[in-house]
Amino acid sequence: xxxxxxxxxxxxxxxxxxxxxxxxxxxxxxxxxxxxxxxxxxxxxxxxxxxxxxxxxxxxxxxxxxxxxxxxxxxxxxxxxxxxxxxxxxxxxxxxxxxxxxxxxxxxxxxxxxxxxxxxxxxxxxxxxxxxxxxxxxxxxxxxxxxxxxxxxxxxxxxxxxxxxxxxxxxxxxxxxxxxxxxxxxxxxxxxxxxxxxxxxxxxxxxxxxxxxxxxxxxxxxxxxxxxxxxxxxxxxxxxxxxxxxxxxxxxxxxxxxxxxxxxxxxxxxxxxxxxxxxxxxxxx
Ligand code: SF4
Numbered sequence: 001x002x003x004x005x006x007x008x009x010x011x012x013x014x015x016x017x018x019x020x021x022x023x024x025x026x027x028x029x030x031x032x033x034x035x036x037x038x039x040x041x042x043x044x045x046x047x048x049x050x051x052x053x054x055x056x057x058x059x060x061x062x063x064x065x066x067x068x069x070x071x072x073x074x075x076x077x078x079x080x081x082x083x084x085x086x087x088x089x090x091x092x093x094x095x096x097x098x099x100x101x102x103x104x105x106x107x108x109x110x111x112x113x114x115x116x117x118x119x120x121x122x123x124x125x126x127x128x129x130x131x132x133x134x135x136x137x138x139x140x141x142x143x144x145x146x147x148x149x150x151x152x153x154x155x156x157x158x159x160x161x162x163x164x165x166x167x168x169x170x171x172x173x174x175x176x177x178x179x180x181x182x183x184x185x186x187x188x189x190x191x192x193x194x195x196x197x198x199x200x201x202x203x204x205x206x207x208x209x210x211x212x213x214x215x216x217x218x219x220x221x222x223x224x225x226x227x228x229x230x231x232x233x234x235x236x237x238x239x240x241x242x243x244x245x246x247x248x249x250x251x252x253x254x255x256x257x258x259x260x261x262x263x264x265x266x267x268x269x270x271x272x273x274x275x276x277x278x279x280x281x282x283x284x285x
Pocket of ligand 1: 032253
């Protein structure tokens with residue numbers, strides 16, 4: 001092995017990453033996509049002529065900003081909302097029968113926890129934390145403006161699995177004065193995630209976590225991170241064999257996969273969650 005290659009490999013091995021849902025999803029879809037996005041930091045643009053995707057993304061972002069203001073206690077008059085769709089979603093939320101927990105409201109709250117040599121990051125649309133019968137609880141609310149999905153599908157989604165695991169492993173830090181054997185952790189049974197869909201405002205998908213689910217979930221997350229470490233150590237990022245994935249990928253030209261063709265534009269849902277968190281990615285010692 002050349003000195004240059006050896007140095008490159010040892011640098012890759014030492015590299016500490018900030019891993020979020022989009023990054024885990026990218027890695028599981030295609031190791032090369034993960035490398036181009038998370039290590040080479042190539043931007044992930046929406047196709048310039050895809051006006052519908054751009055509008056969906058803009059409306060989704062506007063709605064999330066409105067909800068953040070609302071839960072910060074700021075007044076949000078409907079007349080101040082210029083976009084009819086966004087205004088209708090907000091009205092639907094206010095008229096919905098969604099039951100909110102009593103507790104401390106933390107809109108747009110971020111949580112990071114260590115996993116191996118890396119950090120896992122989640123950003124919750126709204127986190128409500130409190131105590132019930134003397135025991136702490138945490139409830140995540142996630143606002144969705146795209147097509148509603150079944151609870152069974154959502155349970156398998158990496159957003160669900162990562163968010164619940166983050167709180168189970170690190171949510172205890174939200175109670176700085178709490179005494180327990182592991183002050184960073186939170187009982188999985190005390191954690192709930194609610195997806196609220198503007199398209200189905202009176203049918204929230206409520207997902208309760210459990211110790212058994214967390215044991216499986218956390219083991220799988222650790223295994224994926226170990227796989228990422230293996231790829232970092234070898235600096236080996238193969239292209240996926242599934243050409244169907246390339247149809248949704250902005251990096252076709254880097255891989256010579258233009259023959260895969262282009263699929264329909266990404267939904268506003270994916271755009272909502274796909275924040276450019278690589279901008280915040282540290283190179284930890
Ligand atoms: S075009 Fe295909 S092979 Fe290349 S990064 Fe995207 S998904 Fe992976």
